[in-house]
Amino acid sequence: MKSQLTLKKALLTIMFALASVLVFAQGAGKISGTVTDKKTGETLIGVSVKLAGTTKGVGTDVDGKYLLGGLAQGKYTIEISYVSYATKKITDVEVKAGSVTTLNVVMEEASSQTLQQVVITGNYKKESINALYAQQKNSALISDGISSDMIKRSPDRSTGDVLKRVSGTTIQDNKFVVVRGLADRYNNASLDNASLPSTEPNKKAFSFDIVPSNVVDNIVVNKTATPDLAADFAGGSIKIITKDIPDQNFAEISLGTGYNSLSTFNDFYYGPRYTENYFGFDTKRNLPSSSTFPKNTAATEALRGNEQAMIAAVNQLPKVWKIGEHKSPLTQNHQFTLGRVKNFKDQSKFGAIISLTYRNAEQTRPVVEREYYTYDYADRVNTFSSNIGAMANFAYVKGNNKISFKNLYNRILDDRFVYREGTDVGRSSDIKYYAFDIIQKGVLKSSLDGDHKISANNKLNWNVSYANIINSQPDQRKIGYLRNIGLRNTNSPFLAVNTALTKENNRLFSDLDETLVGGAVNDQQTVKLFGKNSNFKFGVGSNYRQRNFAARLMGLTLKQADQDIQSRPIETLYSTSLINQGLYELSEITSNSDKYDANSLTSFGYVMLDQPITDKLRAVYGVRAEKFDLKLNSRGNDGSPVKVKKDYLDFLPSVNLTYALTEKANLRASYYRTLARPEFRELAPFDYYDCLSSYKPLMLPTMEPPCSCRRWGGGGG
Structure with a gap:
């Protein structure tokens, strides 16, 4: 009461x-x-x-x-x-x-x-x-976009929702953008004139749902290139500009909720849940940090033969095998935005826009069919998602000068539980499979911009930016049960596959940290050519990226096969009493390639001219030069050093022609050269085993685990 x-x-x-x-x-x-x-x-x-x-x-x-x-x-x-x-x-x-x-x-x-x-x-x-x-x-190039006025009239809450309305783009999972049918791998994005780093550890992609729509001034999707655009794209270049100085003081609160017929008020299954999970954090499932817990594979192997030390180490792992059940609530989507502007007597003004967002949802896909030659599975996928975000933009304008300081922070937690049933003919078995996967992502980005009118015919702008991305999987847990097909109509139980550690039944702990620092200076001058005003523009800049990644794969294995233990339900399969009896031991299959660090430096310079040829014909042309240096350090499975070095100098010309057929119609033609550079993840020899996505295996299933093992780089299949 x-x-x-x-x-x-x-x-x-x-x-x-x-x-x-x-x-x-x-x-x-x-x-x-x-x-x-x-x-x-x-x-x-x-x-x-x-x-x-x-x-x-x-x-x-x-x-x-x-x-x-x-x-x-x-x-x-x-x-x-x-x-x-x-x-x-x-x-x-x-x-x-x-x-x-x-x-x-x-x-x-x-x-x-x-x-x-x-x-x-x-x-x-x-x-x-x-x-x-x-x-x-x-527009100097072929592009589509949407302005703040149009966004204001729409019900969209995030930039991911807004991008659905831009011609030629589609959105995957409400956050990843596809331009002209080309996946996010072939697109790039910038926020407030600064490049956006990837928010995903295993691909080049940015979660556009982290930017609230009510602070967006405009979004432009460029489908061709000009020299002043970053050239690392083949599909499209997405440019997002957020607001800084509001027209007037305001305060807005938006409370939103949602209903999903498959999820809301229906059964939802989940792993352990903690209060901090509702705010995008999880500190309960991290790898133990005590001095008595092994720090590497060699230290784990050294525990064998020392039963008390082994039991002590095993008991330090999070005990997180309980499966909860409740009815999914309505989704939550709330925003608070505050805008303030101050006009001074000297005609200058200072403005600020601050925005806070919170989203929470529980989604269920009750039946996800997965069929491939020798297996037929049905998955039930339950995903708990929470997101907190903050944006703080400040700007000062005096005369022909403007300084902007823009900041974004976002934290996302996705906790997914998958239960799978089906048949694997390749192993002559019926299966039951459980997977718990929690991912934490954090983005911090700041940029400082300046715009200056030097003279009547000269404008200068510059920017410096900093971004940091973290992505961790604190405890991805997987375990499968098998029963021979011939015993299907008997009382024979399903037995847990836990006598040896594989990538199908381990616990994965991974951490990624990436930093991006960049800056650029651009100058634009109005010049007379053939009696018409033309705009000559040139600029220089650079972007530096540094990434560190490490993963450990470990788990508990039964010392001896025991059907009484292996037939236990998942909640009691790894009970404390069994661990204290010494029946389980800690095993580790972390390889030398499960760790890498990398950095890259992209330096650029460009010149371009926006020139009216006649009253109806306009040409925008120029060239961009980019110097790209990449270094990656890792090790092969045999421990031998793996060092990757890339050093490219590319000259990237472009020409965009626009002919005004009528007052309301243009005819456009363009030629340009862009490129798609390798990502760190594509060059690293790290193997990532994904049992939770709907990818088909890259080879015919045999006695190997039934999920897709995707190898990036290193010539792997």
Whole structure:
């Protein structure tokens, strides 16, 4: 009863807090937006934006953005003017109390002194459509994207959900992106102009679900290349820009829940669960760190013959074989976002956006069929997932200068339990198989960016970034039971396969730590070529990656086959009483190749020109040079050193042509050269045995374990 009262009090507190946050006072409205060039799509700095017939106005900042505040509710006419551009008047711009009206404007360059005196008049709705069309038409390359306005009107909670709406992309597992049918292996991604490291230990992929959608300013998926893009992609390059300075102070709370007909309120089976698991952490199932626990394979083997030391070591392993059962609750998806902006008397301003996210879900796939030649399995897959995230972006703008400091932290825990039943003809056996797999992933990323207008024709930007990825499997546990097919209709029990340690029935402990440091400087100058303004751009930069990976494979084996013990259910198969009798011993099959470290340095430089050839034909062309150095250290199974060195210098030209067929249609053609570089994991001789995914084995099953053993690099099959 006391716990119920406490829960009611907590719910009432939350409801009152929500009411105080979500009730906004009616006050002055605002108009904000971005001003761009109609032909090039470049943002324009220093454009005058004012209320027609008044002196109230502002200039666009270094990002081409403006904000007109302190407006009473009603409709206004906005006048936009800029040197060498035709003046625009936009009518029917409606402002509502306490809200921000977005008005993006496209400016047309004047062709003569006479035209500068002409005023182009249009209404709010038409100008908004023109801005959207201009953004798509003026892209230098073939791309698709989505803006914050479109994201705001969608129910999407994460960037993974948003990317589903971009043409030519599909999403796997609600987080991994596929562009033009090419898997994540052939795509790259950047967040706030800094490369994103892979969040997965065994492939090149980034979990896009870790970035909340409400802080995204825009997403662009580039399907062709220009010299200023990182060239390590064959499918697409995903560029995500998050918000920094809000238009006004705000606080938003979003409480979401979800229902899945296969999972919600249905039976859910799971391994041990701890409170910290709901917040993305697990410290209960780590490899023992005491001085009496063996640190390597040799130390494990040295325990044989010393029964007391062996028993002491075995008892230190986490006792985590219990299987729980309950009804899956509704999924949880909650976000809190706070935005603050401060305008100073010297026309500078400081802004901050802070976002917190929490997600939790329990999903069940009751029947996953796996058939391959000699076996027929049915899996029940139960996955518990929790995710906590935080984003803190800060920016300061003064005159033609802007400094941004953006930070992202995310923690994901996936705890999966698989129960398998079926027949393996290759081993003439019916099987029962249990697998517990917990994965913890953490991402920390920070970037510092600067944008500066050096002169009327020169813009400079730079960035430095740091990212750290951790990925650990603290205790992946697997055990199988077999019974001969000929005994199917008898009372003969299934017997645990635990008299010898294999990759089918071991406990895996692995840790990956990767750091990425990068930086770049880009300069853009407007030059006259053949009587037309062209943009000349060049830049240099580098990215350094360092990865350390280590895994240990161990488990308990019966000293002698014993059907009474082997027929026990999984909950009592490794009971403390059996361990203390000395019936089990600790075995280890960690090989020399189960550890590696690697680093790479990518340095680049590029030059490019965005040149209007005629009024309808535009060319963007140039060349990018990338120097790639990679070093990897590991060992073969025989202990011999494995050293991999890669040293490449690539020149990557590209040409993008755009011809304006009509005001609303472009014809595009492009030529470019990009590349797909080897990943650390693909070069390492480490064997990863995956019994939980739906991959088919890479060889016909015989008496080997029935799951897929995937070998990356080293020429393995």
